[in-house]
Amino acid sequence: MKTLFxxxxxxxxxxxxxxxxxxxxxxxxxDILVINDGSADxxxxxxxxxxxxxxxxxxxxxxxxxxxxxxxxxxMQGYDIAVQFDGDGQxxxxxxxxxxxxxxxxxxxxxxxxxxxxxxxxxxxxVRRFAIRLLSGIISLLVKQKITDPTSGLRAVNRKVVQFFCxxxxxxYPEPESLVLLHKARFKIAEAPVIMEKRLLGxxxxxxxRGVYYVVKVVLAVLVDMIKVIPRR
Amino acid sequence: MDMIPVLATLVSLVIVLAVLELxxxxxxxxxxxxxxxxxxxxxxxxxxxxxxxxxVAGYIGIYYPPSVIFLLGFLFLxxxxxxxSTVISRLSDRNKTLAQEVALLxxxxxxxxxx
Numbered sequence: 001m002k003t004l005f006x007x008x009x010x011x012x013x014x015x016x017x018x019x020x021x022x023x024x025x026x027x028x029x030x031d032i033l034v035i036n037d038g039s040a041d042x043x044x045x046x047x048x049x050x051x052x053x054x055x056x057x058x059x060x061x062x063x064x065x066x067x068x069x070x071x072x073x074x075x076m077q078g079y080d081i082a083v084q085f086d087g088d089g090q091x092x093x094x095x096x097x098x099x100x101x102x103x104x105x106x107x108x109x110x111x112x113x114x115x116x117x118x119x120x121x122x123x124x125x126x127v128r129r130f131a132i133r134l135l136s137g138i139i140s141l142l143v144k145q146k147i148t149d150p151t152s153g154l155r156a157v158n159r160k161v162v163q164f165f166c167x168x169x170x171x172x173y174p175e176p177e178s179l180v181l182l183h184k185a186r187f188k189i190a191e192a193p194v195i196m197e198k199r200l201l202g203x204x205x206x207x208x209x210r211g212v213y214y215v216v217k218v219v220l221a222v223l224v225d226m227i228k229v230i231p232r233r
Numbered sequence: 234m235d236m237i238p239v240l241a242t243l244v245s246l247v248i249v250l251a252v253l254e255l256x257x258x259x260x261x262x263x264x265x266x267x268x269x270x271x272x273x274x275x276x277x278x279x280x281x282x283x284x285x286x287x288x289v290a291g292y293i294g295i296y297y298p299p300s301v302i303f304l305l306g307f308l309f310l311x312x313x314x315x316x317x318s319t320v321i322s323r324l325s326d327r328n329k330t331l332a333q334e335v336a337l338l339x340x341x342x343x344x345x346x347x348x
Contacts, residue, residue, distance in 0.1 A: 055340045058332050069333045076337070171329075 001080040001104060003030040006070030008063055009087035013041040016087050020050045023085065026093035033073055034087070037066040043087075064171035071165040083156045091154045095194040099156040108190035109161050110182060112147070113154035117193035127211040134215050139176055142226060143183035148191060150176040161187060168230060173218045180225045186232050237299045241280035248273040268316055272309035276302060 005023050009016050016034065023032055032052040036044040038060035047054045055069060067084060074082040081103055085091050095113060102108045116136075132151055139150040153175055157165070164185060170177035182189055252269045255261035279286045279302050290298035 053340065053344075055336045057336045061329060061332055065329050065333065069336055072333060073337060073340075 002078065003027070003081040003083065003100070004070075004074045004077070004079040005030055005032045005083045005085050006035065006067065006074065007032065007047075007085050007087045008035045008037060008066040008070065009039065009043050009047070010037040010060065010063075010066075011039045011041050011043060012087040013039070013043045013046050015089040016043055017046050017050060019085070019087055019089055019091075020047060020052055022093045024050075027096055030083075031079075033070055035066045035070050037061060037063070062171055064169055064174040067174060068165060068169040071162050071169065074162045075166050079162065080159050081156055082162050084153055086153045090196050090198070092195060092197060095154075095196075096156075098192040098194065099154070102190050102192065103156055103158050107188070109187040110155060110157045110189050112149060112152050112179075112189070112191045113194035113196070114149035114152060114191040115194065115196050116148040117191060118195060127208050131211040131215050135176060135218060138219055139179055139222065142180055142222060143189065145183075145189065146191075147179060147189070150179055154194060154196070170221070170225065172221050176218050177221055177225050180222050181228070181230055184226075184228075184230045184232075238280055238283065238286075241299065241302050242277065245273050245277035245280050249277060265317075265320070268309075268313050272306075272313065275309070276306060279305065 005027070007016070007019060012019075020032060020034070023030065034043070034047040034052055034054045036047070036054055036056040038057050044054050044056050053073075055073065057066060057069065061069075070084075071082060081100065083096070083099070085093075091113070099111045099113055102111050116132075132149065135150050136148055140147045151173075155175075161182065164182070164187070165178070168181050168185075170181065179189060249270065252261065252266050252273060256263060256266050279289070283298075286298045286301055290296075290301050293301075295301055295304070
């Protein structure tokens with residue numbers, strides 16, 4: 001099946017090369033698309049030099065709109081499967097098989113790579129863990145199925161979801177929010193266990209206050225999504 | 234004599250004239266000025282016509298009739314603000330789509346040139 005990797009990248013010149021080579025090494029048949037979200041550094045040229053397609057947004061649109069650009073490209077070019085893959089080096093291409101298999105067998109429309117299905121392997125800060133736990137509980141309630149890792153940005157979707165995302169893709173907290181929208185549109189959501197790295201370079205540590213604040217904002221956004229009008233399939 | 238009706242009349246008149254002038258100079262689209270015009274005309278009406286002001290005040294049980302003008306002004310402001318929020322949302326949505334299309338087209342163009 002024609003597969004496209006979409007890598008949203010904002011100022012990732014230090015990591016993007018490693019990420020692309022990782023994918024090229026493990027999934028040579030797939031095409032790679034980097035969405036350069038108005039980076040101020042060399043993200044775009046580093047990616048181009050590795051021979052992948054680069055779409056450069058005219059200004060920083062944010063992760064949601066950047067990913068949606070990738071889905072629009074996937075739709076235009078007729079890809080069967082689109083994989084969202086972070087540009088910061090957290091995700092590992094050797095974990096992809098588990099994500100793609102359920103899609104290829106038609107068992108799910110979207111497969112999320114979960115750090116928490118493999119016990120004890122993911123070591124994150126306490127706050128981040130707590131925030132994800134809390135969100136996981138709330139999102140699971142809303143979509144009426146267990147979602148262990150709602151903020152995971154490693155996910156693979158089939159063509160139907162690509163088309164859905166072209167019309168409905170949240171701007172603010174796309175990972176958890178899109179799950180609610182997909183559930184409302186009656187898509188089949190599945191999770192697969194994956195191992196992730198900590199960020200390669202650059203840090204993103206969070207305080208307890210920011211963790212709680214993040215959860216509150218996401219919950220509000222998700223509740224708004226719950227009352228949105230989404231056509232059912 | 235009570236100053237409030239005079240003041241209210243003056244203020245409403247200034248708003249009406251300001252909106253009309255902005256439209257005349259093409260600085261305000263008619264589409265976005267209708268709410269302003271409507272609101273300021275209603276306020277002007279109640280400022281000038283004591284009879285209708287007292288009638289409405291008595292009808293809804295407001296003991297101090299000029300409060301009706303404040304109430305209406307407040308309500309109009311809320312409505313106009315909500316209206317503008319929807320306008321801004323639509324604009325930013327279209328802006329996003331445009332930026333995405335430009336980026337997709339640019340990529341296509343570069344690929345064509347490279348062939």
